[in-house]
Amino acid sequence: MSGYSNNPFISNTPSSSPQKTRDTNRVLKRPFGSSSSSLLSSPIRQGRSAGNVVYADRFIPHRTGIDLNALVSIASTANLPPLAPSVNDDQLELQKEIQAHETFDAVLKNELFGEKLVRDTVGNESSIERITNTRPPTVDFQGHSDQRNDVQEDAPFGDLELNSGPATPRRIHTRNDDHRPSSNSLRGASLLTYTESMGARPSTASLIQSQIHDSLSPVRPDSERFLQWPGKKFRNIVKIPYRVLDAPSLADDFYYDLVDWSSTDMLAVALGKSIFLTDNISGDVIHLCDTENEYTSLNWVGAGSHLAVGQGNGLVEIYDVVKRKCIRTLSGHIDRVACLSWNNHILTSGSRDRHILHRDVRMPDSFFERIETHSQEVCGLKWNIDANKLASGGNDNMIYVYDGTLSSPVLKFEDHTAAVKALAWSPHKRGILASGGGTADRRLKIWNVNNGTKINDVDTGSQVCNMIWSKNTDEIVTSHGYSRYNLTLWDYPTMDPVAILKGHSFRVLHLTLSDDGTTVVSGAGDETLRYWKVFDKPKTKAKPDSLIFESLGRIR
Structure with a gap:
């Protein structure tokens, strides 16, 4: 035997294996090149004696429990990558990514288990429908579960909990035994389990037909139908400006407001x-005026008609x-005029001299009211x-609301901890005001001026330079400075970030909305003006058939 010491078959034979004899008992050997401590070695059951002969055959475990664990693991939606929303995430892109993950998860399960997801007498669901309709409960963005108390009797897993151990699956009876074999395994788990054919074998014609059909598509027919079925429709917001204009010498000053769009x-x-x-219809550019100072x-x-x-x-x-x-030229301030706002024939101006002046352009006087509430x-x-109300924000972090003049x-x-330049009134609900803070604050706050309460408070993650409340939808557009340099579209009242528009390389200080409410123009320190098509045109409302109903609608 010494001449065979290097023989791999001899050196890798387990010591517990019986010597080879002339009797008909087969001895199972380990794979070629494996050692007694190899990971490929199978577990060995304790020897059982039958007279003087000791058998040490390999232990082959029951595979149903293992396959059930694998099935439960793959079928669980907890395996999907966690996509928790953030206040700085693009909500549309996040929802599209979540839908893509769910689609891939459903198709993968169907490709693995769909062939044996049979139809029983309970219902006529296809395999892909069984996968998508019997998904474990998911948790929404706020942490609420959509789990229902009732359990579907025809669910693939029944009342089996995903974290439970192996369980004995129930037998499933097929509707057409000559088309596909039955299995003693759990519905959908037959790909990994050992099965026995309980019915007649499929005919040659059906096999050829299935092969021809399978060759037309790389996925199963129900998976193909699932992929071709239109999914959830998302709002289409173009993330690229459709027009970019050079704006040389556009001031990069937080306190300036140098862009506005007229009703014409x-x-x-x-x-x-x-x-x-700039005439948006004809595209003509008109030089209006010059100054020796600075606008x-x-x-x-x-x-x-007037600017x-x-x-x-x-x-x-x-x-x-x-x-x-x-x-006309109006005096009254002794320092730069940082903001202007019209209310019909009343022009209100705010300055670095800490004063607010009300001016009636029909009167000869430069102003008729001076307000000195701000300290900066x-x-x-x-x-x-x-509502005939005026909101003012100052470098003293304060917001004041005035009734008329x-x-x-x-x-x-x-509540703000930085300068408040960005202000916007809701055109959809009376008495709702939005405000944004500067670099040290970065918060977007919603106020109800009817009762003096704060409705919402969101950390935008960046300096809020300007904002617009959409006329067509109940949404807010904010422009940001340090240090994100983008535009964010917020849904009201959830205050979720619907979309984030990127393109500027400096602070987006100037913001205005077109008269039809569809286009936003932003100006930044990178000396560019960018046109963003953010909103759709409002739907025309049907006119009432009766003047009585029209008057009642106005009263309401």
């Missing part, structure tokens, strides 16, 4: 010491766009024309 579809932009008008703010009157312009020396000029000349520069002003505020909000 005319865009006004202040570039350095000049103001230009710091501008705002169109509601009719779109108010604030300057760095504290003067406010009103230009007739048709005549293309200044028709007034950098945000916004009129709610329908009264000098004393009716409300004061002091």
